[in-house]
Amino acid sequence: MKRILCMTLLITLGVFATWVSNAAQEPRFPIQAFEVAQNLHVLSSDPNQQGMRTGGNTGVFITTNGIVLVDTKIKGYGPDILAEVRKISDKPITTIINTHTHWDHSGSNPEFSDTINFVAHDNTLKHMSGDNCSDGTGFQGGSITNCESFKGTNEKYLPNTTFATQHTLFSGSDQIDLFYFGRGHTDGDIFVVYKEARTVQTGDMFARKGLPYIDSARSNGSATEFGATLRKAVAGISDIDTVITGHADDLHTWADLVNYSGFYNDLATKAKAANSRGQSVDDFVSAYRAPTQYSDFSVDESRLRTVVELMYNGQ
Template sequence: MRQFPIVGYTILLTLALAAAQDKDLSKVQITVTKISGNVYMLQGEGGNIGASVGEDGIVVVDDQYAPLAEKIEAALKGVTDKPVRFIINTHYHGDHTGGNAYFQKQAPIIAHDNVRKRLEAGGPAGNLGSISMDHKPAPKEALPIITFDHDVTVHLNGEDIRALHFPNGHTDGDSIIFFPKSNVVHMGDDFVRYGFPFIDLAGGGSVEGMIAAMEEVIPKLPADVKVIPGHGNISNLDDVRTYVKMLIDTRAAVEKGVQQKKTLDQLKQEKVLAPWQKWSGDFVTTDAFIETLYNDLTGKKDQKLMKHN
């Protein structure tokens, strides 16, 4: 992937409009892929959408950006004439919740307590370094109207669709969505396929929490489960294990430098993550991920982090 210089460069975005600033969303096409059982994956621009489709209607997981909502609706109608019954948000970022206001007219939105809190309040997001974002408070019609602390189950289409909260991973409001009968799991942005992950330290995320979530989830899943990542192509458990190993190893490499009292600049100059250079991407470069790990390990936190209930 092409890399951008990151030192001294700050990415300033509004989460819900990030894609619109970079490209014309009117040209985005929504693709639909049947994954397994009743579950489909929709891809366009932003986070992957999961959909349970059956006689009872549709349960949608995440809804990308507002300008794509009508296209997403049309894509769903290409699969079934049944209505959308529920929307589940995996976390609060605008590339996963931008369509909330549109779809809330059709179906209630479900999310963890902290998703509603962060959407309602607005505020900063980022790795407390070179990746800095901002999102404005969401309108009332975009807020989840059903929230939960630990988990919630939607019984639809012969499937017990379970949203289970994992604290302080990608954000402080992450949920992983299980479709046990269809043998599919939607991991939100706790697991992505674009390289080093974006961990929203300002939004309550942490490397340790992301690792803990994956290590708890993996043993719960069948060996042949289909994994919908927050971004990227359909995956399997081996892909998740490779990802977790990268997180553990890179965290250990930066932690060693922290224990040796090295500064962030020294760790960048020494290229401590050079063995994992293939994970560097356009969004989260190697230097940006060093920042994430360093800031997380040294306790640099946003003082406005919301307490997990």
């Protein structure tokens, strides 16, 4: 019996040692900077490595008095971000803007100086300072809202500048305009406009050319309001040529954002009509095909089903 127990223990220890070794050898996925316009760069990576492995796109904007970061990827990527930033400029990082609360966009906030001005929407602050931080859908089993990262002494990394509908930072060639148009991916998604560069960073309101993830359960996102929010953004933002999405590793155009709004709202209109006539979600998903003018937008069946179910349920 003792021999069996010893062998079991040795096997268990061996498996654990192998797991630790494999974890230690897990490759660290690289990020790199590319220029968008004068004084504006993006830190990105292969889209297949984003989210769980690196996080969403990070904007790097060089102003007269310092550097503005927009989103900070997942936890642990603060040093990587800083290393890439230092290849561009030696100015201090003065401001961090979060497009929304999620852990793959705010994960490295506490890895920067607590003297930084952290900026976000009012609702993003609410989620970041929330109490339910163990829903298991975030970084290493934490919360999707990343609220565990801002507890205790880390409370100082919570946003100290928040707004409800619109806010402007700086002036002249440094001007950044922040817009909130309503619920969508979460209830705190903002659009970041770099005025001089004629560029908008959308966060996950336009993550990539495909259907969105709607976090209705934990961040009060809404599939039924997502389309209206996109329409308001298209109508409310002007003089834009370039779009930085939440997760794609290439730049998009203003026309792409306009078409994304059309693509999503076309789906929403068809889903609403199908629901009204009693068509099941399964039948709708099986029959749905994106219109020809939106053929460059991917339609993953699983994501389609999830979005349509939310629409049918009025969420």
